[in-house]
Amino acid sequence: MSLTAEKISPLPTHIAIVPDGNGRWAEKRGLPRLNGHREGVLNMLRMIQYINEYPIKYVTFYGFSTENRNRPEPEVKGLFKLVEHFVDEQLGKIHEKNIKIRHIGRMSGLPESLQNAITKAVSLTANNTGMNLGIAWNYGGRAEIVDAINKWAADPNRPQTLDEKSFASYLYTGDMPEVDLLIRTAEKRLSNFLLWQSAYSEIYFTDVLWPDFDKAEIDKALTEYSKRNRRFGGL
Numbered sequence: 001m002s003l004t005a006e007k008i009s010p011l012p013t014h015i016a017i018v019p020d021g022n023g024r025w026a027e028k029r030g031l032p033r034l035n036g037h038r039e040g041v042l043n044m045l046r047m048i049q050y051i052n053e054y055p056i057k058y059v060t061f062y063g064f065s066t067e068n069r070n071r072p073e074p075e076v077k078g079l080f081k082l083v084e085h086f087v088d089e090q091l092g093k094i095h096e097k098n099i100k101i102r103h104i105g106r107m108s109g110l111p112e113s114l115q116n117a118i119t120k121a122v123s124l125t126a127n128n129t130g131m132n133l134g135i136a137w138n139y140g141g142r143a144e145i146v147d148a149i150n151k152w153a154a155d156p157n158r159p160q161t162l163d164e165k166s167f168a169s170y171l172y173t174g175d176m177p178e179v180d181l182l183i184r185t186a187e188k189r190l191s192n193f194l195l196w197q198s199a200y201s202e203i204y205f206t207d208v209l210w211p212d213f214d215k216a217e218i219d220k221a222l223t224e225y226s227k228r229n230r231r232f233g234g235l
């Protein structure tokens with residue numbers, strides 16, 4: 001465990017991260033947007049390794065939203081390629097660290113090669129017992145709620161009436177705990193991320209662009225979280 005980790009308390013059980021600002025990071029340097037995405041993916045890997053030093057059980061990244069599909073074709077294709085390449089190159093290292101990868105989102109609509117890469121990552125790490133790494137890929141919070149209702153309707157063993165707990169079990173996140181801390185870089189909005197699961201999460205916004213968001217920035221967010229007074233609607 002890192003020295004800082006021992007000092008920050010309480011730590012969140014589940015952190016959700018919306019890594020934004022890759023495009024601006026590249027544009028500021030006169031580089032193509034895809035260079036920013038490459039830096040963003042590399043930084044994601046660095047942050048996964050760093051957060052893994054903390055006793056934090058769940059980290060979920062917003063990788064690609066259902067709405068990101070509306071971007072120009074070359075950017076979308078480039079992003080898909082980047083992720084496939086990333087899985088190819090890094091999956092072994094993630095598996096070695098006993099990290100369990102979970103896909104949070106819609107599989108349908110993704111290119112077949114990317115679906116295969118995701119399936120491979122999820123099945124290889126399925127029995128790992130360390131940190132849970134959620135990758136929200138082709139994810140939308142409203143789509144998730146609609147999908148959950150349809151899943152319930154199609155479930156032959158469905159309960160007649162739903163309560164919050166049984167409803168949540170039909171979400172992509174299934175048995176994962178709710179989000180304690182949601183971090184967003186470069187913007188101040190939720191953008192349809194984990195709407196149900198973030199109902200009572202503490203939100204941390206920063207103007208730092210994702211490729212520049214480093215260990216010191218994570219520690220800043222965690223330290224601020226440790227000082228928040230969570231009341232969940234109580235007093």
Ligand code: IPE
Nearest residue numbers: 019020021022023024025063
């Ligand atoms: C976030 O960076 C990455 C994805 C949405 C895939 P952006 O591409 O949104 O970067 P900006 O907002 O244009 O700077």
Ligand code: MG
Nearest residue numbers: 020021022023
């Ligand atoms: Mg953006």
